[in-house]
Amino acid sequence: MFNKKFRLAGMAVFIVVSLVLSACSSSDSSGSADGSSGSGSDEPLQVWGMGAEGERLADFAADFTNETDIQVEVQSIPWDQAKNKLLTAVASGEGPDVIQQPSTWIPEFAESETYLDLTDYFGDEKYPNLKEANFNEQAMESVKIDSKTQAMPWFVAISVLYYRTDLLEDVGYPDGPETQEDFLDAARKLADRGEGQFGMGIAQADFNGMFDFAYRQGWTYDEEKGAESFNDPGFKKMMELYQTMFHEGLTPTQDQGKEPMLALADGTQPMFNSGPFMVDLLNEQVPELEGDWDVKTVPEAENGNVTFGGTQLAVFHNTDKEDKALQFLNFMADPETQVKWFEESNSLPAVSSAWEDPALAENEKLETFREQMEKTQLPPLIPEYERLGGELANTMEKVIRDTQDVDMALEEFIQTAEGILAE
Amino acid sequence: MNKKKLNLIPYIFIGPAVLLLFVFTFMPILLALVISFTNLNLTGLADFSTIDFIGFDNFVRLFQDDVFIQSIGNTLFYVIIGVPLAVGSSLIIALLLNFVSNWLSTFFRVIFYMPSVTNIVAIAVIWGFLYNQNYGLFNYLLSVINVGSVPWLEDPMIAKLSLILMAVWKSNGISMLIFLAALRSIPTIYYEAADIDGANRWQKFTKITLPSMSFATFFVVVTTLIGWFQFFEEPFVMTDGGPLNGTNSIALFIYQEGFQYNEFGYGAAASFVLFVIIIIATLIQFKFRNKDQTL
Amino acid sequence: MKLKNNFERTVVVLLLVIGGLLVSIPFIWMILSSFKREIEVISIPPTFFPVEPIFSHYIRLFTELDFGVYLVNTLIIVFFSMFGLLLNTMAGYGFGKFHFRGKEVWFSIVLVTMMIPGQVTMIPTYLIINGMGLTNTMPGIILPGLIAAFNIFLIRQFMVTIPDDLIEAARLDGAGEMRIFFRLILPLAKPIVAVQAILTFIAGWNSFIWPLIIANDQSLYTLSVGLSLLKDENATSYALQMAGSSIMVIPILIIFVIFQKYIIEGFNVSGIK
Numbered sequence: 001m002f003n004k005k006f007r008l009a010g011m012a013v014f015i016v017v018s019l020v021l022s023a024c025s026s027s028d029s030s031g032s033a034d035g036s037s038g039s040g041s042d043e044p045l046q047v048w049g050m051g052a053e054g055e056r057l058a059d060f061a062a063d064f065t066n067e068t069d070i071q072v073e074v075q076s077i078p079w080d081q082a083k084n085k086l087l088t089a090v091a092s093g094e095g096p097d098v099i100q101q102p103s104t105w106i107p108e109f110a111e112s113e114t115y116l117d118l119t120d121y122f123g124d125e126k127y128p129n130l131k132e133a134n135f136n137e138q139a140m141e142s143v144k145i146d147s148k149t150q151a152m153p154w155f156v157a158i159s160v161l162y163y164r165t166d167l168l169e170d171v172g173y174p175d176g177p178e179t180q181e182d183f184l185d186a187a188r189k190l191a192d193r194g195e196g197q198f199g200m201g202i203a204q205a206d207f208n209g210m211f212d213f214a215y216r217q218g219w220t221y222d223e224e225k226g227a228e229s230f231n232d233p234g235f236k237k238m239m240e241l242y243q244t245m246f247h248e249g250l251t252p253t254q255d256q257g258k259e260p261m262l263a264l265a266d267g268t269q270p271m272f273n274s275g276p277f278m279v280d281l282l283n284e285q286v287p288e289l290e291g292d293w294d295v296k297t298v299p300e301a302e303n304g305n306v307t308f309g310g311t312q313l314a315v316f317h318n319t320d321k322e323d324k325a326l327q328f329l330n331f332m333a334d335p336e337t338q339v340k341w342f343e344e345s346n347s348l349p350a351v352s353s354a355w356e357d358p359a360l361a362e363n364e365k366l367e368t369f370r371e372q373m374e375k376t377q378l379p380p381l382i383p384e385y386e387r388l389g390g391e392l393a394n395t396m397e398k399v400i401r402d403t404q405d406v407d408m409a410l411e412e413f414i415q416t417a418e419g420i421l422a423e
Numbered sequence: 424m425n426k427k428k429l430n431l432i433p434y435i436f437i438g439p440a441v442l443l444l445f446v447f448t449f450m451p452i453l454l455a456l457v458i459s460f461t462n463l464n465l466t467g468l469a470d471f472s473t474i475d476f477i478g479f480d481n482f483v484r485l486f487q488d489d490v491f492i493q494s495i496g497n498t499l500f501y502v503i504i505g506v507p508l509a510v511g512s513s514l515i516i517a518l519l520l521n522f523v524s525n526w527l528s529t530f531f532r533v534i535f536y537m538p539s540v541t542n543i544v545a546i547a548v549i550w551g552f553l554y555n556q557n558y559g560l561f562n563y564l565l566s567v568i569n570v571g572s573v574p575w576l577e578d579p580m581i582a583k584l585s586l587i588l589m590a591v592w593k594s595n596g597i598s599m600l601i602f603l604a605a606l607r608s609i610p611t612i613y614y615e616a617a618d619i620d621g622a623n624r625w626q627k628f629t630k631i632t633l634p635s636m637s638f639a640t641f642f643v644v645v646t647t648l649i650g651w652f653q654f655f656e657e658p659f660v661m662t663d664g665g666p667l668n669g670t671n672s673i674a675l676f677i678y679q680e681g682f683q684y685n686e687f688g689y690g691a692a693a694s695f696v697l698f699v700i701i702i703i704a705t706l707i708q709f710k711f712r713n714k715d716q717t718l
Numbered sequence: 719m720k721l722k723n724n725f726e727r728t729v730v731v732l733l734l735v736i737g738g739l740l741v742s743i744p745f746i747w748m749i750l751s752s753f754k755r756e757i758e759v760i761s762i763p764p765t766f767f768p769v770e771p772i773f774s775h776y777i778r779l780f781t782e783l784d785f786g787v788y789l790v791n792t793l794i795i796v797f798f799s800m801f802g803l804l805l806n807t808m809a810g811y812g813f814g815k816f817h818f819r820g821k822e823v824w825f826s827i828v829l830v831t832m833m834i835p836g837q838v839t840m841i842p843t844y845l846i847i848n849g850m851g852l853t854n855t856m857p858g859i860i861l862p863g864l865i866a867a868f869n870i871f872l873i874r875q876f877m878v879t880i881p882d883d884l885i886e887a888a889r890l891d892g893a894g895e896m897r898i899f900f901r902l903i904l905p906l907a908k909p910i911v912a913v914q915a916i917l918t919f920i921a922g923w924n925s926f927i928w929p930l931i932i933a934n935d936q937s938l939y940t941l942s943v944g945l946s947l948l949k950d951e952n953a954t955s956y957a958l959q960m961a962g963s964s965i966m967v968i969p970i971l972i973i974f975v976i977f978q979k980y981i982i983e984g985f986n987v988s989g990i991k
Contacts, residue, residue, distance in 0.1 A: 046934065052950040055782070075936050078946035081927070083682070088844040088931055091468045094853070096934070102951075108685070112469035196557045205663060253577060254665070256556045259760045266761075277952045285757045383465075387684050397667060432895050433821075436812030440805040440865045441824055447862040448831040451842035455834065458842070468841070516737065522730045532978055533971065534738040537745040540920065540970050542963035544956060545748035548760070558762045592741065597917065601872065604909040604981045608879070642875040646868060649832050674835050682837055694838040701833045 044071035045324045046096035048086075051079040053100060053311070056344055064331045070324050090114055095316035097325045101151055103142050103310045108383040110145045116315040116322065118149040118329075127326050129333035129351075138308045139350040142378055151314035152329045153350035155341065157275050158306050159212070160372050161296045162282075164270035176271075176296040180216070180241075183271075183299035187250040190270055199250040201260045201269035202242075207389030208307060209273070210396060211379060214238035218302030221380035227417035230410065234302065239399055239406045246400040253400065265289055273298060273306075279365050280346050295368045297375065308376035310350060348373070384420050391416050459691035468687065481692035491693060493668050494676040495700075497583060501672065502651045502704075505587045509647050510640075513595040517602035532603070539596030547660040550589050554661075576662055579669025586657045586670055593657075594650070598643045605639035606632070645708055652701045673697045752776070752961035759956040775961035778948070787937055788944040792923060795860055795940060799922030802864035803914055809865075810873025811903055815885060825874075831867045836927075844931055854934040862928050863921065869914050876910040877903070912980035919973045924966070941966060 049057040054076020061072035075096065077085050083105075089095035090112060101109070109115065122130050130152065132140050139153035163176045171189035173182060187199025203209055219234030229235075245251045252269070261278070263269035265286045282293065298306055313332060315325045331337060338354035341347060348369060349355060360366055379385060395413040398404040404412070460476055461467070467474040485491050516535055520528045538546070553560050554575035562572040576582045613631050622630065633640070655674040658664055664671035664679070673693065681690025751759045753771040779785075813825050843862055844853075852858030880903065888898045904911065926942040933939060939947075945962035949955055 050951070051947060055947055073935065075934065076947050078930065078943065079949055079951055080946070081930055084840065084927075085931060087465075087468065087685075087841060088848075090465070091841050091845060092848045092853075093469075094848065108465060112466040114469065205665070252557065256577070258558070258762050262757060262760050262762070265757060275952060277950075281952075285755065390679070390683065394668075397665060401667060403667060430818060433812045433816035433818040435895075436816070436899070437809045437824060440809035440870060441828065443805070443861065444828060444831055444865040444867065444870075446846065447843060448839065448865070448867075449827055450846060451839035452831065452834050454842035454845075455838050519730055519734055519737075523727070523734065527731065527734075529975075529978065531734050531738055532981075533974060534742050536974060537742045540967050541745045541748055542959060542967075544959050545744050545751070545963065548956065549744040549747060549764070552762055552764055555762065560763065595741070597913075600913045600916070600978075600981060601910075604876075604913055607909060607981065638875045638879055642872055646832070646871070653835050655835070677835055678837055687841070691838055694834055697835070698830075698833050702830075705829070705833075 042071075043321070044073040045098065045321055045328060047072055047074045047098040047100075047328065048096045049074055049076045049100045050082045051076065053345065057100070059344075060332070060337065060341070061328075063337075064328060067331065068327055070327060072328065086114075089316070093318055095318075097316055097319040097321050098328055099314050099316060100154070101312050101314050103312055104379070104385060106143060106150050106312065106314070107145050107381050107385060110148070110150045111383045113317055114314070115150045116317050116319060116325075118152065118315065118326075119147075121326050122149055124326075126323075127330040129330045129335075130326070134333065134351055134353065136350050136352055136373075138376055138378055139310060142308065142310065142381065143312055145381055151312035152333060154311050154313045154332060155338075155345075155347035156350050156373070157309040157311070158348070158369065158372055158376055159273040159275050159298070160306070160368050161298050162264060162272055162274055162278060162293060163296065164264060164267060164292055165294050166292045167267055167270040176294065177299045180299050180301040184244070184250070187245070187271070188248065191248070191250045196268060198252050198257070198263075198269045200245070200271040201257060201263050202245065202251045202272070203260075204246075204254045204400065205393045205397070207393045207396075208309075208379075210238060210242065210392055211389070212273070212307045213241060215305040215307065215377040216298065216301040216303060217241070220377065221382075223380070223382065226421045227414050230414050230417060236406060236410055237301075239396065239410060242396055243399050243406060247402070261285060264293060276346050276348055276366075276369055295365060297368060297372045304372075304375045305377040306372060306375065308378050311347070382421075384423075387420050388417055391420065455691045456695060458688055459695050461688045463688040463691075465685040468685075477688070481689050482696070484689065485693055485696060490668055490671065491673075491676055494664075494671045494673050495696075497669070497671055498652060498654060498673045498697075498700075500583055501587060501590075501654045502648065504584070505590060505651045505654070506644070506647050508587065508591045509594050509651070510598065510644055512591055513598035513643070514602050514640075516595060516599045517606055520599070520603060521606045532600075535599055536596040538593045543656060543660055546589075546593060550661065554585055577666055579666055582662060582666060582670050586661060589661070590651075590654070590657045594647075598647065601639050601643055602636065605636035609635040641708070641712055645705060648704055648708070649701055652697065652704070673700075748960050749964050751957055752964045754957050756955065756957045759960065775958045776965075778958065779945075779961055779965065782948065783944050784936070784939075785941075785944075788939055788941045791929065791938060792925070792940045792942075794856060795925050795929070796919060796922035798860045799864065799918050799925075800915070802866075803869070803911075803918045806865060806869040806914065806918075807873050807904070807907070807911060808899065809870045811877050811899060811907075813870065814874040814877025815880065815882070815903075828867045828870050832871075840927070840931070847932060853932055854938065855932070856938070858932040859925075859929050859938065863925060866918075866921070869917065872914065873907070873910060876907060880906060909981045912977040916974055916977050920970055923970060 047057065047061060048054070054074060057076070058074040061074045064070065065072055086095075086099070086105075086109070090109070095114075106115075118130075121127060122132050124130065135153050136156060139156055143149055143151045143153055161176060165174065165176075167190065168174060168176055168186060171186050173186045177183040177186050190199040191197060214235050214237075217234035217237040219232050219238065220229070222229045246253065251257075257263060258266075258268060260269065260272045260274065261281065264272065264282070279295070282289065298304055313329055315322065315329070319325055332341075333351055335349075335351050335354045335357065338349040338351045339357045339359050342349055342354065343359055349360070354360065355370065380388075382388075391413065395404075395409050395416075399406055399409050459481055460478060461474050462477050462480075463474050520531055520535070523531070552558070556562060556572055556574055556577055559575065561575060565571070565573060574581060575585045609632060613635070614627060617627050617631060653674045654672040655678065658670040658672055658675050659678070662670045664675050674697070677690045677693045677697070680686045680693060747764065747766065750766065750768060752775055753773065754765070754768040755770075755772060758765055758769060809828075813821065813828075847853060847858045847862065850858075852861070884902070885898060888902050893901070924942050925940055926946070929938060929940045930943045933943075945959070945966070948958055948962070
């Protein structure tokens with residue numbers, strides 16, 4: 001009785017408030033649309049970048065303005081609050097024109113129609129660089145959700161194996177381990193060096209790393225099968241592999257280890273997986289280590305695949321500057337811009353022809369990344385990915401800490417996954 | 424004649440602050456309350472018409488969620504152990520500071536306030552080192568006296584205690600200042616009179632000092648309690664709720680559901696469960712408060 | 719209470735020194751680490767003094783950040799937060815020293831606002847500010863943080879201890895209510911207003927979330943927001959953060975040293991009780 005009244009009152013408050021709010025906000029946005037009448041407006045193009053990338057993007061925007069005379073305002077947003085900021089934009093319907101988006105966010109925000117559908121603009125003569133064929137195939141695939149092109153691939157993130165050449169030589173792998181067996185063998189020998197010495201560093205709670213290892217066991221996520229996909233033997237093999245690595249002390253748990261860069265430098269964890277940015281970081285932060293470390297494609301199990309990740313540029317759904325926004329995308333997709341972005345940030349270009357530029361073609365360390373680019377796997381492009389990942393991390397913690405055996409943990413995880421995917 | 428005029432005056436004093444607080448903090452809370460009865464998620468946020476009222480479903484689900492139940496238990500543990508330690512230690516520091524000469528007191532006031540203004544990252548790095556199981560200082564010191572290594576952050580129970588220690592260390596600054604202001608406001612004639620009566624130090628402390636600062640103690644206890652019920656930062660930066668959810672708090676749970684997974688309705692529901700717990704704890708205190716703490 | 723002899727004095731000072739060391743080491747470490755290389759900051763065991771002091775983090779801060787703009791915005795917010803301090807103090811006095819209808823209800827509302835974690839109300843608050851057309855404006859950034867229930871409650875607790883007779887006497891002397899508040903109450907409440915001034919300054923100086931959420935233009939960012947922009951997605955930049963925090967903390971310490979002396983001046987009125 002009381003509850004019913006309460007709910008009615010609550011509903012009334014909510015409806016009134018949201019009506020008032022949406023009335024205000026919609027009149028606001030339509031007002032500005034009327035005033036500016038599409039692309040004829042003089043208002044600058046609003047671009048949201050994130051963290052240090054955002055700051056860097058401002059320089060590129062200046063070049064764009066020089067070329068096209070279109071004014072751009074780049075607002076960079078700190079990483080740890082970027083999602084909050086985007087949520088408020090989604091809630092109010094008032095966002096920027098162009099947004100930088102990590103690829104893992106796209107399925108989630110695509111579901112709530114945050115992005116302008118770019119399908120028809122790819123191939124439009126007006127934007128010569130926006131051709132599907134120009135981009136890396138998997139990058140292009142990663143932005144297609146619900147058969148719409150949600151964003152433009154900007155740069156690619158993949159990881160390779162970083163290792164200490166001297167220490168791996170000591171255990172018989174001067175060129176790094178080729179296969180998973182070699183990898184485990186090397187890790188065991190390295191961990192045997194004594195107390196506080198390990199074979200490798202793995203971020204214990206990082207679910208991306210778990211999926212990464214699962215791909216190499218031949219596992220793939222099948223959207224048709226949903227949670228049943230996790231019943232595939234490859235997934236279980238990944239879980240057993242993690243169990244082995246942690247139980248045998250080949251890798252430290254979270255609060256026993258050190259930062260990977262530091263652990264590589266002092267030799268306590270002579271192997272770890274990381275992206276291209278780590279090359280510069282190691283050169284800058286531990287120059288004295290030069291020559292004692294190298295990169296290599298990841299050790300192969302069933303295959304040698306790593307997660308294909310990256311960052312994209314999307315257009316906010318209710319922008320009134322579509323043309324300007326697309327010109328900006330077109331500019332960022334120019335092979336020349338892509339090469340320049342690589343030089344500035346060490347991010348791998350999503351535009352294939354940029355890889356042929358001497359700046360990339362003649363870069364030795366990049367050879368490994370070029371090779372690894374051939375062996376990649378897209379993560380599941382579903383809105384529930386982060387949620388599933390979080391649950392997987394919880395499940396794996398139980399396995400790593402031995403409070404559950406692999407079979408039970410897997411069974412429970414599949415059940416949880418079914419629940420999440422059913423929602 | 425005067426009476427009518429007087430009646431308006433309190434509203435002039437409280438009006439501006441209460442109005443602003445009502446619009447920018449209380450109304451959002453009401454909205455969040457409504458949200459807690461809905462299935463609001465990212466899609467709903469983009470298009471309000473897709474929001475459904477689902478009654479008490481969120482609340483029912485919460486109490487079937489093992490992680491949430493566990494986080495309630497952890498939070499109560501934090502509050503029961505942490506609040507007395509936090510209030511006690513800041514009171515002791517304030518008393519010690521009150522004993523020494525002015526320039527020394529000034530110096531140490533700045534020192535004891537420092538944890539409140541130290542960057543959380545610096546705090547996390549330092550405590551992370553202290554607690555590191557293999558390379559940490561605490562376990563090194565223990566090994567010197569031949570005690571085996573302690574899994575400071577690796578065992579659910581010990582990890583909770585470790586986080587409490589860290590939070591108490593960090594939280595003293597403001598309470599200490601408030602206690603100090605209260606201590607300084609106790610007129611010295613009270614103590615002089617007690618000296619004439621031959622009271623000993625403990626009697627003076629319990630009969631004069633504590634009663635005279637009860638208004639401050641009440642404030643510190645209520646706000647500390649509210650703060651500890653919303654325990655968030657320490658598990659967030661140190662353990663992310665682990666090991667095995669052993670350090671997860673209600674506030675961290677709300678952050679994970681509402682922010683990381685965009686389950687706004689569910690997260691809001693959890694926050695109102697927390698709210699009810701806090702209200703009960705606060706009402707209990709108001710019930711047992713000193714007589715002069717009338718509302 | 720006074721100490722009896724030198725022995726007791728020594729014990730107290732010793733306790734303070736030990737406690738002081740325990741609480742201040744991370745702070746000192748933060749300052750020293752701002753002169754270290756990144757790898758040295760994360761090294762285990764940590765070094766205390768920098769192996770080779772470097773200044774590059776500070777140079778980066780001042781060259782890469784729009785320091786001037788962010789500083790001005792921060793100061794504007796601090797200025798208005800001091801106005802908020804006045805409103806908080808008035809409200810605390812109103813709740814502490816007057817009897818009026820609805821007092822319990824309004825005070826309960828004030829207390830309730832402390833009991834819900836901020837992240838839950840962030841989006842609703844944003845929608846309200848947006849509905850008022852205040853996004854991307856200074857008022858929109860300032861208003862949500864202007865009033866703090868914590869401060870109202872604190873002031874109220876201290877106001878309760880001021881004897882009513884004192885206020886009545888002033889009223890009989892013909893003093894207006896505002897005059898009583900500014901001339902009698904505020905000076906009496908100096909210690910607790912000083913505590914509040916410190917807290918309010920710190921909150922304003924460090925304001926982060928609303929400038930970020932409400933601003934659609936970097937020219938409205940504050941220093942805290944600006945500093946966090948230097949964080950990369952992948953790279954750790956602890957030393958840089960330490961440098962930023964070290965700079966941010968200087969004004970706080972100055973304000974603290976200035977205002978803390980009012981705290982010890984005492985709240986002498988209780989003697990009249």
